[in-house]
Amino acid sequence: MPLSRRNFVVSTLTSALLLAGCAQKQDNLKIGEFASLTGKEAAFGQSSHKGTQLAIEEANATGGVLGKKIELVTEDNQSKAGESATVVKKMISRDKVVAILGEVASSRSLEAAPICQAAKIPQISPSSTNPAVTETGDYIFRVCFIDPFQGVVMAKFAKNTLKVRKVAVLTSVSSAYSVGLAKYFKERFAADGGTIAIEQKYSEGDKDFKAQLTAVKAAGIEGIFVPGYYTEAALICKQAKDLGLQVPVFGGDGWEAPQLIEIGGAAMEGTYFSTHYSAENKTPAITAFLEKFKQRFNQETPDAMAALGYDSALVLIDAIKRAGTTESAKLREAIATTKGYTGVTGTTTLDAQRNANKAAVVVAVKGGKFTFVEAVAP
Numbered sequence: 001m002p003l004s005r006r007n008f009v010v011s012t013l014t015s016a017l018l019l020a021g022c023a024q025k026q027d028n029l030k031i032g033e034f035a036s037l038t039g040k041e042a043a044f045g046q047s048s049h050k051g052t053q054l055a056i057e058e059a060n061a062t063g064g065v066l067g068k069k070i071e072l073v074t075e076d077n078q079s080k081a082g083e084s085a086t087v088v089k090k091m092i093s094r095d096k097v098v099a100i101l102g103e104v105a106s107s108r109s110l111e112a113a114p115i116c117q118a119a120k121i122p123q124i125s126p127s128s129t130n131p132a133v134t135e136t137g138d139y140i141f142r143v144c145f146i147d148p149f150q151g152v153v154m155a156k157f158a159k160n161t162l163k164v165r166k167v168a169v170l171t172s173v174s175s176a177y178s179v180g181l182a183k184y185f186k187e188r189f190a191a192d193g194g195t196i197a198i199e200q201k202y203s204e205g206d207k208d209f210k211a212q213l214t215a216v217k218a219a220g221i222e223g224i225f226v227p228g229y230y231t232e233a234a235l236i237c238k239q240a241k242d243l244g245l246q247v248p249v250f251g252g253d254g255w256e257a258p259q260l261i262e263i264g265g266a267a268m269e270g271t272y273f274s275t276h277y278s279a280e281n282k283t284p285a286i287t288a289f290l291e292k293f294k295q296r297f298n299q300e301t302p303d304a305m306a307a308l309g310y311d312s313a314l315v316l317i318d319a320i321k322r323a324g325t326t327e328s329a330k331l332r333e334a335i336a337t338t339k340g341y342t343g344v345t346g347t348t349t350l351d352a353q354r355n356a357n358k359a360a361v362v363v364a365v366k367g368g369k370f371t372f373v374e375a376v377a378p
């Protein structure tokens with residue numbers, strides 16, 4: 001073969017291979033996920049990611065969706081402000097993802113939402129509970145309850161179960177989640193005749209809460225509500241005990257992480273928080289999830305973030321199937337009309353505000369473990 005001819009063959013072959021490579025890539029249906037895999041709230045992101053991963057692997061094992069394999073593109077925002085916007089833009093423009101799953105923390109979901117909305121790429125947050133997340137626009141969804149409900153659950157729990165009438169609230173002013181949950185709790189607790197005797201503030205990353213807790217102690221309260229994330233919540237419980245405060249401390253879903261007990265130790269005994277799911281509340285869907293999770297990750301008790309991460313991916317896959325396309329307006333419409341989808345965290349029906357109405361569970365810390373207390377219907 002003359003040299004020129006051979007070169008032609010080689011280059012044609014190369015192009016054919018390149019084309020095949022591209023075609024294969026295009027054949028994958030890409031879903032983006034952004035999560036706090038490292039940094040301050042790594043427990044949230046790692047757990048949520050496992051659930052998401054499991055759901056996608058399962059879908060791929062049964063043939064994928066629309067005849068394609070799903071490729072999960074995951075980006076770590078390192079729990080840092082500003083990073084979610086960067087990685088979400090990248091996934092939309094570089095990876096051409098058809099939809100985005102994330103985040104756990106409301107502040108980070110709120111960062112991504114305007115970007116997804118502007119690009120008309122549906123975003124489904126597994127577990128961000130601040131109302132403003134889905135209020136961003138009609139391309140933004142969540143598969144969990146919202147904080148106006150969670151605030152009511154804990155206000156009622158404080159009044160009816162803990163029987164406290166005079167409480168302190170410690171809010172993390174740099175967290176959209178904390179500010180919102182504090183507000184909804186206070187509104188309901190006061191409406192039910194309770195007294196918010198004192199409010200104190202802190203910021204994410206703070207380590208010393210003695211000044212706030214000293215003021216709280218002087219106010220003669222019967223309970224302390226801490227609507228924050230696990231690291232600060234655990235430190236607050238510890239320092240409250242150190243100051244001799246013996247009253248019950250309670251919080252919301254942001255408390256849920258093994259680190260709560262690792263950091264807080266014995267000071268966490270007798271504390272309570274509300275969340276989305278308990279592995280002890282064994283419905284058939286939860287039992288099946290526990291088995292699959294154990295097989296895949298060798299971990300016995302997946303938490304709420306794992307369960308919601310799993311459900312968020314399944315709700316998206318179900319919508320892609322119903323839409324029969326990943327064309328954004330049609331996919332958006334299919335997600336919006338999600339109705340009666342049974343997952344691990346209950347049945348997902350998205351309302352006109354693109355939120356799910358689901359039961360909450362209250363968990364107690366007992367013997368160094370999270371134990372199921374009650375489920376509260378919406």
Ligand code: PHE
Pocket residue numbers: 044104105106107127128129130177253254255256275276304305
């Ligand atoms: N709901 C919290 C938020 O909006 C995040 C969270 C969900 C934390 C579930 C723990 C468990 O910021």
